[in-house]
Amino acid sequence: xxxxxxxxxxxxxxxxxxxxxxxxxxxxxxxxxxxxxxxxxxxxxxxxxxxxxxxxxxxxxxxxxxxxxxxxxxxxxxxxxxxxxxxxxxxxxxxxxxxxxxxxxxxxxxxxxxxxxxxxxxxxxxxxxxxxxxxxxxxxxxxxxxxxxxxxxxxxxxxxxxxxxxxxxxxxxxxxxxxxxxxxxxxxxxxxxxxxxxxxxxxxxxxxxxxxxxxxxxxxxx
Amino acid sequence: xxxxxxxxxxxxxxxxxxxxxxxxxxxxxxxxxxxxxxxxxxxxxxxxxxxxxxxxxxxxxxxxxxxxxxxxxxxxxxxxxxxxxxxxxxxxxxxxxxxxxxxxxxxxxxxxxxxxxxxxxxxxxxxxxxxxxxxxxxxxxxxxxxxxxxxxxxxxxxxxxxxxxxxxxxxxxxxxxxxxxxxxxxxxxxxxxxxxxxxxxxxxxxxxxxxxxxxxxxxxxxxxxxxxx
Numbered sequence: 001x002x003x004x005x006x007x008x009x010x011x012x013x014x015x016x017x018x019x020x021x022x023x024x025x026x027x028x029x030x031x032x033x034x035x036x037x038x039x040x041x042x043x044x045x046x047x048x049x050x051x052x053x054x055x056x057x058x059x060x061x062x063x064x065x066x067x068x069x070x071x072x073x074x075x076x077x078x079x080x081x082x083x084x085x086x087x088x089x090x091x092x093x094x095x096x097x098x099x100x101x102x103x104x105x106x107x108x109x110x111x112x113x114x115x116x117x118x119x120x121x122x123x124x125x126x127x128x129x130x131x132x133x134x135x136x137x138x139x140x141x142x143x144x145x146x147x148x149x150x151x152x153x154x155x156x157x158x159x160x161x162x163x164x165x166x167x168x169x170x171x172x173x174x175x176x177x178x179x180x181x182x183x184x185x186x187x188x189x190x191x192x193x194x195x196x197x198x199x200x201x202x203x204x205x206x207x208x209x210x211x212x213x214x215x216x217x218x219x220x221x222x
Numbered sequence: 223x224x225x226x227x228x229x230x231x232x233x234x235x236x237x238x239x240x241x242x243x244x245x246x247x248x249x250x251x252x253x254x255x256x257x258x259x260x261x262x263x264x265x266x267x268x269x270x271x272x273x274x275x276x277x278x279x280x281x282x283x284x285x286x287x288x289x290x291x292x293x294x295x296x297x298x299x300x301x302x303x304x305x306x307x308x309x310x311x312x313x314x315x316x317x318x319x320x321x322x323x324x325x326x327x328x329x330x331x332x333x334x335x336x337x338x339x340x341x342x343x344x345x346x347x348x349x350x351x352x353x354x355x356x357x358x359x360x361x362x363x364x365x366x367x368x369x370x371x372x373x374x375x376x377x378x379x380x381x382x383x384x385x386x387x388x389x390x391x392x393x394x395x396x397x398x399x400x401x402x403x404x405x406x407x408x409x410x411x412x413x414x415x416x417x418x419x420x421x422x423x424x425x426x427x428x429x430x431x432x433x434x435x436x437x438x439x440x441x442x443x444x445x446x447x448x449x450x451x
Contacts, residue, residue, distance in 0.1 A: 004265070006262070012236055012239050012257065012259065015236055030265065032260075032261040032262050032265050033236060033259055033260075033261045034259065034260050034261070034262070035236075035257060035258070035259040035260075036256075036257075036258050036259075036287075036291070037255075037256045037257045037258070038230070038256045038258070038291040038292070041228075041254065041256055042291075042292075056287075056290070056291065059287065060287075063283065063287075064262075067260075067262040067266070067276075067280065068262065068266065158240075
């Protein structure tokens with residue numbers, strides 16, 4: 001029977017890039033979305049996560065496991081730490097939004113380009129990268145960071161094509177890196193646009209998460 | 223009420239989300255729309271037999287979770303489950319609106335000659351059944367004209383031809399002049415509904431906007447009741 005991968009997220013914007021990543025890297029998997037918009041709606045102005053939200057997230061991830069998930073991917077940048085906390089008591093693999101991408105990035109090099117469309121995401125992903133490096137004893141890496149804030153309103157208004165083009169144009173200024181990573185799950189479809197320019201590898205959170213979950217559940221290299 | 227009312231919209235498919243969001247912007251911008259999507263409901267459902275107990279349990283769980291997230295009222299957008307939702311909502315502490323009831327109420331407010339228009343037979347039958355149930359419960363001598371716009375569903379799903387889909391629906395709606403109200407069975411039909419030129423006195427209704435208006439009546443009615451007590 002096909003594995004069930006449940007994608008838990010605070011926003012429906014993740015659906016097109018995850019669909020594309022699954023079609024490309026794991027078409028046989030049964031993917032199930034579980035989306036709760038209250039997770040973002042209740043973030044404070046300072047983007048701090050409250051105890052109530054942590055409890056909600058914990059509840060939601062356990063629910064996803066109870067509903068038959070063989071593996072869970074959490075697709076939302078703000079919640080890396082609480083997801084890592086919650087998964088300790090969950091019996092199936094749970095990935096935070098970025099960990100598969102960060103692992104793949106360090107496998108590709110030490111000079112890493114990071115492109116996001118939100119300063120908050122940049123903060124989160126930078127913290128996640130630092131945590132990963134420290135856990136794995138990686139020193140001497142360098143981040144080349146760009147926040148393309150103008151692209152964010154485009155995707156929120158439904159202009160995915162315009163968003164992807166804008167992101168690709170910005171990525172052209174980030175050629176001199178070993179690997180480029182895209183900080184938002186919702187930037188996943190922009191990768192195709194960026195890759196047309198050639199050059200360094202481009203990693204996205206949905207693609208790396210799907211590939212890593214496949215390796216974990218099937219136990220084979222993909 | 224100082225804080226914005228929060229409406230949690232529980233959906234088994236992501237198709238409904240954009241339509242609901244748009245309807246909130248148009249009809250009730252003060253209402254805070256929070257979507258709660260769980261595709262496992264359909265993944266584990268038995269569409270030919272009884273709804274499995276796990277799916278029933280999950281629906282109640284989702285309602286309670288939504289209430290725990292601060293919902294003042296909830297809606298469920300998967301019309302296949304409508305009869306079940308009418309049963310399960312009795313178990314929870316906040317009002318739950320099914321996907322068609324706002325539309326059906328507005329339809330009967332216009333008259334008893336109700337047209338149901340769909341692009342697929344299953345959705346037509348679900349809506350027609352809900353209309354009949356409502357008429358029976360309210361003692362209304364319903365005259366029902368339930369139709370399918372042949373080929374419309376295939377045009378949209380098979381060939382991604384939105385223009386042809388909308389054209390077929392508008393043409394079929396044109397044959398329903400005798401109806402006091404035309405009710406559109408699918409969330410994906412909203413754009414076509416806007417192109418239908420209703421005859422004077424006839425209303426053309428879609429589920430997303432009528433669901434939002436129903437939620438507003440429910441919440442504001444409860445608020446007025448609480449203020450009067």
